[in-house]
Amino acid sequence: EAGVAQSPRYKIIEKRQSVAFWCNPISGHATLYWYQQILGQGPKLLIQFQNNGVVDDSQLPKDRFSAERLKGVDSTLKIQPAKLEDSAVYLCASSLAGTGGAYTQYFGPGTRLTVL
Amino acid sequence: QKEVEQNSGPLSVPEGAIASLNCTYSDRVSQSFFWYRQYSGKSPELIMSIYSNGDKEDGRFTAQLNKASQYVSLLIRDSQPSDSATYLCAVMGGNNRLAFGKGNQVVVIP
Numbered sequence: 001e002a003g004v005a006q007s008p009r010y011k012i013i014e015k016r017q018s019v020a021f022w023c024n025p026i027s028g029h030a031t032l033y034w035y036q037q038i039l040g041q042g043p044k045l046l047i048q049f050q051n052n053g054v055v056d057d058s059q060l061p062k063d064r065f066s067a068e069r070l071k072g073v074d075s076t077l078k079i080q081p082a083k084l085e086d087s088a089v090y091l092c093a094s095s096l097a098g099t100g101g102a103y104t105q106y107f108g109p110g111t112r113l114t115v116l
Numbered sequence: 117q118k119e120v121e122q123n124s125g126p127l128s129v130p131e132g133a134i135a136s137l138n139c140t141y142s143d144r145v146s147q148s149f150f151w152y153r154q155y156s157g158k159s160p161e162l163i164m165s166i167y168s169n170g171d172k173e174d175g176r177f178t179a180q181l182n183k184a185s186q187y188v189s190l191l192i193r194d195s196q197p198s199d200s201a202t203y204l205c206a207v208m209g210g211n212n213r214l215a216f217g218k219g220n221q222v223v224v225i226p
Contacts, residue, residue: 045214
């Protein structure tokens with residue numbers, strides 16, 4: 001079974017530029033998550049989709065971050081404009097189940113973003 | 117108060133010894149608890165999940181949960197150099213969001 005795919009793996013941009021990340025979840029997984037992991041910290045949830053609807057975006061900095069999951073499969077996360085503090089690894093994860101209950105989140109390899 | 121706290125610094129253990137990791141959480145209604153392993157430069161990988169008070173064993177790993185004390189732990193028996201990684205405690209709170217601790221680095225010394 002193919003895992004969660006993400007691209008690009010690495011990205012270096014200057015502050016105030018824009019960047020977009022792509023994620024393809026495991027086939028059949030209804031729920032998709034974007035996390036931000038800053039060096040030395042645990043992942044922090046940015047946004048959670050159930051199919052193509054947003055379940056939780058309470059921790060997404062909406063003035064600069066946006067995400068979409070058209071057709072309930074692939075997803076993109078965009079940052080516009082980027083700030084130095086956005087330097088982090090952006091992890092995409094997916095799971096079979098929706099909210100509540102016991103489920104397992106499977107993580108993709110991540111995109112390491114460096115903002116100069 | 118942080119949602120999930122892992123306060124211990126890097127843990128060095130000799131090969132073959134037991135590594136013990138601890139985690140506390142703040143949301144009393146939390147029902148699902150997980151331990152993830154993350155190798156340097158890699159993404160988190162689930163190694164244990166636990167939902168009921170008590171112990172759960174899987175191979176060399178044992179997770180322990182005490183909901184009254186809001187405490188979760190992970191024991192790694194017969195530690196191997198391949199166990200050297202950062203271990204992340206994650207808790208599913210009442211808001212249905214998975215909250216992670218900052219992780220504990222484990223170094224197994226051959």
